[in-house]
Every structure is written in C-alpha cells, then in structure tokens.
Amino acid sequence: MKQAGAALAGLLVLAACERPAETKLPQADAPSNAANAPALAPASFPEVYERVSPAVVSIYSVATEAPAAVIYDTPFGRVLERRPPVRSMSSGSGFFISAEGHIVTNDHVLGQAQEVVVVTTDERKLRARVVGRDPATDLAVLKVDGEDFPFVSFSRAANPRVGEAVIAIGNPFGLGTTATSGIVSAYGRNIGSAYVDFVQLDAPINQGNSGGPTFNAQGEVVGVNSAIFSPTGGNVGIGFAIPAALAREVTDQLIRTGRVERGFIGAGIGDLNPAQAQALGAPEGGAVIASLAPGGPAADAGLRPGDVIVQVDGEAIGEAADVIRRVSGAEAGARLRLRVLRGGRPVDVTVAPERRASPPQVR
Structure with missing residues (x-):
C-alpha cells in the first residue's frame, strides 16, 4: 500500500x-x-x-x-x-x-x-x-x-x-x-x-x-x-x-x-489499513467499497459494500485514489473490469462508468 x-x-x-x-x-x-x-x-x-x-x-x-x-x-x-x-x-x-x-x-x-x-x-x-x-x-x-x-x-x-x-x-x-x-x-x-x-x-x-x-x-x-x-x-x-x-x-x-466532466460509478470507496488488508486477504492493498448509490453503475454491476477492489483492467490497486483516477478518467461508453475480493474469494465484475460534470467554478 x-x-x-x-x-x-x-x-x-x-x-x-x-x-x-x-x-x-x-x-x-x-x-x-x-x-x-x-x-x-x-x-x-x-x-x-x-x-x-x-x-x-x-x-x-x-x-x-x-x-x-x-x-x-x-x-x-x-x-x-x-x-x-x-x-x-x-x-x-x-x-x-x-x-x-x-x-x-x-x-x-x-x-x-x-x-x-x-x-x-x-x-x-x-x-x-x-x-x-x-x-x-x-x-x-x-x-x-x-x-x-x-x-x-x-x-x-x-x-x-x-x-x-x-x-x-x-x-x-x-x-x-x-x-x-x-x-x-x-x-x-x-x-x-x-x-x-x-x-x-x-x-x-x-x-x-x-x-x-x-x-x-x-x-x-x-x-x-x-x-x-x-x-x-x-x-x-x-x-x-x-x-x-x-x-x-x-x-x-x-x-x-467552463467545467470538467468525469466518470463515476456511484460508490463510496475507502483505503484499507494494514490490519484490515490482512484480515480481508489483500496484503498488497486495495480499496474497500463502503457504500453504494441505489441505481448507480456500481450497484447495477453487482458490486456490494465490503467488496475490496484489488485490480482494474488487470492493474493492481493499492489504494482508493487508484480506483478514483481510473474511474474519473474513463471515457464515455467505457467498461472497466474490476477484480474484487468478496469473503476472501476473487470475483470479476464489469462496470460501465457514467459521466457527470463538475459544477462551474468561475468566480
């Protein structure tokens, strides 16, 4: 991590x-x-x-x-x-x-x-x-x-x-x-x-x-x-x-x-501390899903609270920021392959990020 x-x-x-x-x-x-x-x-x-x-x-x-x-x-x-x-x-x-x-x-x-x-x-x-x-x-x-x-x-x-x-x-x-x-x-x-x-x-x-x-x-x-x-x-x-x-x-x-559009999947994602990583079988790190937005791309794809994301498109995930950067940079129509640990077992999930624009920041 x-x-x-x-x-x-x-x-x-x-x-x-x-x-x-x-x-x-x-x-x-x-x-x-x-x-x-x-x-x-x-x-x-x-x-x-x-x-x-x-x-x-x-x-x-x-x-x-x-x-x-x-x-x-x-x-x-x-x-x-x-x-x-x-x-x-x-x-x-x-x-x-x-x-x-x-x-x-x-x-x-x-x-x-x-x-x-x-x-x-x-x-x-x-x-x-x-x-x-x-x-x-x-x-x-x-x-x-x-x-x-x-x-x-x-x-x-x-x-x-x-x-x-x-x-x-x-x-x-x-x-x-x-x-x-x-x-x-x-x-x-x-x-x-x-x-x-x-x-x-x-x-x-x-x-x-x-x-x-x-x-x-x-x-x-x-x-x-x-x-x-x-x-x-x-x-x-x-x-x-x-x-x-x-x-x-x-x-x-x-x-x-005047604003920036980014990908999102409707999930609250957090980091794992070393003890959590060991307990969840992810000693190399990962990002845990803490919450899901009902009807969001992550929920629709079958992701669950408690899932630990360890790979996105085959690349290892060390922390939540790694997932956020990959999701936010996803182009319209992209599909991301996520490997998650669920109950200690690997599960592959494909999620299609949606795009949303940030509010204008002109002052």
Whole structure:
C-alpha cells in the first residue's frame, strides 16, 4: 500500500507566494508559431529558455479580506472613523497556451481573487478573466484580451524518463521570470489528490512557482508546477508537477465548457489499513467499497459494500485514489473490469462508468 500521501500531508506547501498588498481554443496539433513547435532535437537550456520563456507570465491575484467600513457615534450619528477595505495579494505563475490569450495556472493561485493581473516577460500588465477552474486537479484557465501572444502547445507534451533533465520557469517570491533546472525524480506520486498522479522533480521550485511550466531539453511541456515538499517552506529539492497530458485534458474542457466532466460509478470507496488488508486477504492493498448509490453503475454491476477492489483492467490497486483516477478518467461508453475480493474469494465484475460534470467554478 502507498504511504507517501500520509507522510507528506503535513509538509506540503502549495507553491504560491502570499504578498501583502500595498494599498479561440488551442489546437490539437502544435501550430508552427507555438514557442515550442520546433522542439524536435535536444537543445541547450539557454536555447530552450529563449524559445519558451516569452510564453510564461507572472500572475497577481487581489482579494478583499474585509470591506470598507464606517464607524458611527450612534447617539449623534457622527462619523468617527472610515476604514478602507483590507486587500491581500498573492503571486504565482502561468503560461499562454494559445495565441488568443488563454493562460494555464493553478486554481490555488487565484484563491478568492476579485481581480487578476497578468504580467508578461516584456512587462505588459493585462487584466485577466477566469474562464474556468477545477479545484479537483488544482488547474485553472484565464483569458486576456489580445492576439498573437507567444504560447506553448500541450501537443508538445513530454513524458521524459526518470533522470532526464528539465527546466522550470516561473515567478518565485514575486521576483519575475526565473529559470531553474534539475531532473525528473519520479512518477505517480500521491500527495493527497484523488485525481492527480504527480510528477516529482528536483528542479528548485519555490513559493510563487505555482502554475508555471516545466520543460524537457526539447522544449516540450512536462507539467504544471503545483507544490513542494518542505519542512521549512523553502525548496529542499522535492517539487511536484501536474502531468502535461492531464493538464491538457482538463484545460481543454475548461475552455470549451467552463467545467470538467468525469466518470463515476456511484460508490463510496475507502483505503484499507494494514490490519484490515490482512484480515480481508489483500496484503498488497486495495480499496474497500463502503457504500453504494441505489441505481448507480456500481450497484447495477453487482458490486456490494465490503467488496475490496484489488485490480482494474488487470492493474493492481493499492489504494482508493487508484480506483478514483481510473474511474474519473474513463471515457464515455467505457467498461472497466474490476477484480474484487468478496469473503476472501476473487470475483470479476464489469462496470460501465457514467459521466457527470463538475459544477462551474468561475468566480
């Protein structure tokens, strides 16, 4: 069973930087004017940076923590004090994915923002509107007015091997466009999200890097930087990025409809602790069905509370998040083959997930 999520929970830092305030759809195939379009052969990091960095932006989100207030002398109606609104600002990163001004960032970078300002590498300040947000994957899409923006295409998405070099670009601590380099450290990291298997990187990622991209040596998008593991709040060489393929799928849906559609089977699923796993005959782990929605796909398929899911389409299941990711990513019409333990005996069940859309998250 995977234990990484629990071990990391207390030390994860979302890579957004809090700072006090001072009072047309992307195409499936990379167009030739994408900043990373010519990325076919390995290049030096300076060459990669020169090509792709113009597509990276700094993002500043402004929220009102307390509205303006007037304090009166009640008996006489006199104004004793006028208090201005208390505003806060957070900074993060993002990057253009279309020439028409669509920008990818993390959902947590936006927070409760009433105003979002994007600063480009040539120091233009642009007001942005929120196209859509998906807290489940911590992704969001912004839009600024204009055209011919330099952008990178998710069709130039990469899945480099562990150990391959990468370059992360973002806005750490509000300093502006900054590049750091390292390697891909691991895949499939569970840091508490039921919908994302994170890519682990050792390129220095700090607060403010959230929402920025990481590229390989060909200038292909590896992922969207999202969090760091840190006992101190600073970089210790363990960062996490949302894989580019998932980011492309989510952002495409947000641009089209403003929300994300996922598969579901109508079952409450939980993890097994080691004692339960041994008692139920699943020493390698699994996910137990705790409840079923009447008339849902899982109930209709014959699954029962207490069943322990140990395989989906022949792949071993270590925890509930493994099942959720497989089900949520199922396409319309898909049928999943589940092997469950029921009373200690294996039973094979085929379930057809239905699709449902998340509620709109535009604020």
